[in-house]
Amino acid sequence: xxxxxxxxxxxxxxxxxxxxxxxxxxxxxxxxxxxxxxxxxxxxxxxxxxxxxxxxxxxxxxxxxxxxxxxxxxxxxxxxxxxxxxxxxxxxxxxxxxxxxxxxxxxxxxxxxxxxxxxxxxxxxxxxxxxxxxxxxxxxxxxxxxxxxxxxxxxxxxxxxxxxxxxxxxxxxxxxxxxxxxxxxxxxxxxxxxxxxxxxxxxxxxxxxxxxxxxxxxxxxxxxxxxxxxxxxxxxxxxxxxxxxxxxxxxxxxxxxxxxxxxxxxxxxxxxxxxxxxxxxxxxxxxxxxxxxxxxxxxxxxxxxxxxxxxxxxxxxxxxxxxxxxxxxxxxxxxxxxxxxxxxxxxxxxxxxxxxxxxxxxxxxxxxxxxxxxxxxxxxxxxxxxxxxxxxxxxxxxxxxxxxxxxxxxxxxxxxxxxxxxxxxxxxxxxxxxxxxxxxxxxxxxxxxxxxxxxxxxxxxxxxxxxxxxxxxxxxxxxxxxxxxxxxxxxxxxxxxxxxxxxxxxxxxxxxxxxxxxxxxxxxxxxxxxxxxxxxxxxxxxxxxxxxxxxxxxxxxxxxxxxxxxxxxxxxxxx
RNA sequence: GGCCCUAUAGUUCAAUGGAUAGAACGGAGGUUUCCUAAACCUUAAAUCCAGGUUCGAUUCCUGGUGGGGCUACCA
Numbered sequence: 001x002x003x004x005x006x007x008x009x010x011x012x013x014x015x016x017x018x019x020x021x022x023x024x025x026x027x028x029x030x031x032x033x034x035x036x037x038x039x040x041x042x043x044x045x046x047x048x049x050x051x052x053x054x055x056x057x058x059x060x061x062x063x064x065x066x067x068x069x070x071x072x073x074x075x076x077x078x079x080x081x082x083x084x085x086x087x088x089x090x091x092x093x094x095x096x097x098x099x100x101x102x103x104x105x106x107x108x109x110x111x112x113x114x115x116x117x118x119x120x121x122x123x124x125x126x127x128x129x130x131x132x133x134x135x136x137x138x139x140x141x142x143x144x145x146x147x148x149x150x151x152x153x154x155x156x157x158x159x160x161x162x163x164x165x166x167x168x169x170x171x172x173x174x175x176x177x178x179x180x181x182x183x184x185x186x187x188x189x190x191x192x193x194x195x196x197x198x199x200x201x202x203x204x205x206x207x208x209x210x211x212x213x214x215x216x217x218x219x220x221x222x223x224x225x226x227x228x229x230x231x232x233x234x235x236x237x238x239x240x241x242x243x244x245x246x247x248x249x250x251x252x253x254x255x256x257x258x259x260x261x262x263x264x265x266x267x268x269x270x271x272x273x274x275x276x277x278x279x280x281x282x283x284x285x286x287x288x289x290x291x292x293x294x295x296x297x298x299x300x301x302x303x304x305x306x307x308x309x310x311x312x313x314x315x316x317x318x319x320x321x322x323x324x325x326x327x328x329x330x331x332x333x334x335x336x337x338x339x340x341x342x343x344x345x346x347x348x349x350x351x352x353x354x355x356x357x358x359x360x361x362x363x364x365x366x367x368x369x370x371x372x373x374x375x376x377x378x379x380x381x382x383x384x385x386x387x388x389x390x391x392x393x394x395x396x397x398x399x400x401x402x403x404x405x406x407x408x409x410x411x412x413x414x415x416x417x418x419x420x421x422x423x424x425x426x427x428x429x430x431x432x433x434x435x436x437x438x439x440x441x442x443x444x445x446x447x448x449x450x451x452x453x454x455x456x457x458x459x460x461x462x463x464x465x466x467x468x469x470x471x472x473x474x475x476x477x478x479x480x481x482x483x484x485x486x487x488x489x490x491x492x493x494x495x496x497x498x499x500x501x502x503x504x505x506x507x508x509x510x511x512x513x514x515x516x517x518x519x520x521x522x523x524x525x526x527x528x529x530x531x532x533x534x535x536x537x538x539x540x541x542x543x544x545x546x547x548x549x550x551x552x553x554x555x556x557x558x559x560x561x562x563x564x565x566x567x568x569x570x571x572x573x574x575x
Numbered sequence: 576g577g578c579c580c581u582a583u584a585g586u587u588c589a590a591u592g593g594a595u596a597g598a599a600c601g602g603a604g605g606u607u608u609c610c611u612a613a614a615c616c617u618u619a620a621a622u623c624c625a626g627g628u629u630c631g632a633u634u635c636c637u638g639g640u641g642g643g644g645c646u647a648c649c650a
Contacts, residue, residue: 034594044593046630056630082630083594124650161650261650288648297578298646305648312650341579342645368580369643376643407611423613435588438580440643442587451613453599454588461613469610507591519589522598533606533615575613 002503003096003496004030007041007086010074014066021051032496038078039085040496046082056082090486097495101482101555107501107562109509112151117323118144120335121158121248121255125240126166126198128191129247129387130377131370131443132337135432138568139367140335141253142433142514145566147333150509155327157257159319162237163265168218170194171232172211173201183239189246189388190239197236199379250391252425252568259319267318269310271354272303280353291350301346316347317354324358331361333512338366338438365512368440370432385445394424397448398457408574419572423457426569430456433567434518454522456569459560462525463571466557469537471573473550478538480550485542490531491552497524498559505566514567521563528556 001009008028015023029044045052045059052059060079067074067086075089100106120140123129129137140156148154174181174197183190204211221229248254272289275281281291281303289304303314323329334344344364351359369376377384398420402408408416431449435441451457473480487495501520508516537553540546561571 029591029593031591031593036595042594046593049630081594164650166650286648299578302648307648309648311648315650337644338580339644340650343650345579366580371643401613405611405613407613431587439588440581444587447600450587450600453613455599455613457613458599461611465611465614472610515589519598526598529614530616532610536610538610575611 003041003088003499004032004503006073007043010067010071011043011063014063014070015048015051017070018062018066019051023048023051032500033085037080037083037085038087040088040492041086043084043086044082045079045084060084090492093487093492093495094483096499097487097552097555098482100495100498101551106555106559107505108149109151109502109506114151114330115153115155115328116147117155117157117327117329117332118147118335119157119159119333120144121253122161122336123158123244124161124164124166125191125194125237126170127195127379128189128243131385131387131390132377134251134387134390134428135367135370135441136335136337137248137251137253138429138432139365139437139514141251141568142517142566143333143335143365143512145568146505146509146512146514146517149505149566152509155257155329156255157259157323158255159259159261159264160241161261163222163233163262165215165219166198167233167237168215168222169201169205170197171229171236172215172218173197173204174236175232176204183242189243190241191243191247192386192388194236194240194243202380247387247391250388250421250425252570261315264319264322265315266310267322268314268316269304269318271317271321272310272314275303275350275354278355291346291353293346293349296349298342298346298349301350303350313343313346313350316343317350320347320351320362321356324356329358329361331358331363333363333365335365335367338368340364341366363512365437367437370441370443373442373444373446385443390428391425394428394449395420396424397451398423398427401451402575411574419575422570422572423451423460423575426456426460426564426571427451428456429567429569430459430518430564433514434522436515437513456564457575459521459525459564460569460571461575462528463557463560463564464573464575465532466528466553466560467573469553470550470557472538476538478543478550479547480554481544481547482551482555483548485544485548487548488535490527490535491549494524494527494531494552494556497527498555501559501563508566517563517566521560521567524556524563525560 005025008030009025011028012023012025015021029047031042033039033042045056045063048059049056057079060082064077064079064084068077073088073092074086076087078085118140121137123133144154144156177200178197181193183193186193218229222233272281276283276289281289283289286306287308288302288306290300290302292300294300301313302311304310320332323332348359348362372383374383402420408419427449504516504520508514537549540549564571
């Protein structure tokens with residue numbers, strides 16, 4: 001039971017004893033006491049005034065008296081303007097910490113028995129990944145980890161948009177402008193080479209708009225299975241996949257299932273027929289099929305073109321059905337930018353109209369765009385922030401900061417490079433994930449991402465410091481012990497933050513917001529750094545106190561690893 | 576035009592309807608014979624506007640204003 005819930009249930013008992021009224025513990029408003037007041041948790045008494053028929057102060061005093069009298073865990077109270085601040089005794093916190101220390105998987109919530117699929121990344125194969133994709137990938141990866149920590153079975157998947165007119169554009173430009181260039185012949189990473197073709201195509205089309213028709217012919221040939229077109233398509237996609245794999249690897253991201261649009265784009269047609277049969281869809285005189293959503297406040301939505309071919313929506317209907325059926329899913333989360341809000345609104349409605357009971361188990365994790373100070377990234381203006389460049393730049397930045405300090409001078413070269421990657425990536429991931437997903441965020445390419453303050457490296461550094469102390473303690477033969485001494489007020493604050501972790505995991509998982517975890521990690525690291533600054537650990541003469549402190553440090557380090565792990569960020573033992 | 580999202584210090588981000596709106600960067604000033612100064616401490620600085628609901632509103636509602644997005648037989 002969390003401390004908040006414990007207090008809430010006791011408060012509920014107090015209300016019954018004092019005023020004879022039944023209240024649900026969940027209805028009690030309990031919050032962590034603000035720093036400037038004395039106490040651990042605060043009960044807001046305003047909502048109880050209609051029961052007590054007394055002033056806020058009188059109610060708070062009465063409840064406080066009762067709680068101190070009747071709950072041995074509650075040591076004392078004070079009340080300020082309707083806020084009842086309660087202080088839990090040292091024994092309570094010692095036991096609380098023992099519980100945390102004994103829990104090997106602290107923060108891993110019990111199994112829910114649910115299976116959740118998370119689709120993210122879903123790139124087009126005509127361009128390399130950029131900053132926008134990074135936000136998508138990091139969110140999808142982190143949310144997957146969060147849902148797993150919340151006790152769910154999670155299947156990560158991606159849908160590669162590997163066919164369509166955009167791919168043909170790159171193919172056309174390659175045939176006409178690239179003189180047979182390959183990644184091998186040029187040394188250019190495959191996805192970048194294909195991206196260059198795409199840029200070339202834009203120039204071609206500007207000079208001669210008629211190339212557009214040639215590209216369309218190519219698309220038709222692709223659909224007909226023309227061997228030459230298919231061969232080139234396979235070759236160029238192969239280059240891109242190889243390039244993407246490198247980027248995914250650098251980001252530390254992987255998938256359990258990979259879908260390709262060329263396999264799925266025809267799916268869903270049978271569902272359209274089913275909808276026609278049951279009368280929820282209509283066929284226009286020209287043969288196109290529509291779903292009328294005007295009654296739901298939306299428009300008519302096209303599901304099949306007049307020539308009988310399927311559109312994006314048709315495919316998504318089909319893939320959703322297939323995925324739910326094959327994986328026995330309880331829910332499916334799509335990590336897709338907020339420009340597609342309408343699409344997913346329609347998708348859910350259409351699936352509901354088709355009678356699928358799981359239609360409302362589909363969630364669109366809609367995240368905001370990453371913008372530059374000038375606004376959106378525009379490939380035409382060359383302002384697109386390339387994923388590979390950015391990752392490399394972050395590592396370089398980590399290297400230069402580290403070399404300036406000289407702290408890693410005695411670490412072997414290979415490990416050092418590893419640490420630079422870990423730190424650079426930590427800065428990038430934290431920078432992006434600490435922001436509420438649904439909000440548009442800003443990235444300024446002219447200022448490198450910070451390594452000081454509320455950043456990934458700050459938390460990594462905190463962890464490295466703890467590890468350093470624990471290493472020294474171990475060298476000196478000093479053991480850690482999770483009990484045997486009193487906790488001082490700063491230690492109680494630390495334990496209180498630690499104790500809130502499982503609740504935080506639960507909140508973050510249901511809100512699909514890694515930002516909540518990022519903030520929690522920062523709070524813990526910040527609190528620890530203050531503690532570290534004015535508390536002796538290794539030099540503490542009382543061995544019982546010292547052992548307890550070492551145990552607290554050990555658990556803080558573990559909690560930071562766990563929390564940052566949910567963000568996909570590794571923590572170094574040195575830096 | 577219609578629909579959706581959004582608005583908080585100079586800047587980037589926080590704040591289940593609760594106390595004096597928190598941080599970080601940047602600004603000003605300070606801390607290293609002491610477990611890693613990527614740290615710590617002090618300081619100045621903000622809720623777009625107008626109403627409403629409430630004991631209490633940054634948060635909920637209405638109306639403005641600014642910013643973004645969607646409104647394709649593209650994906």
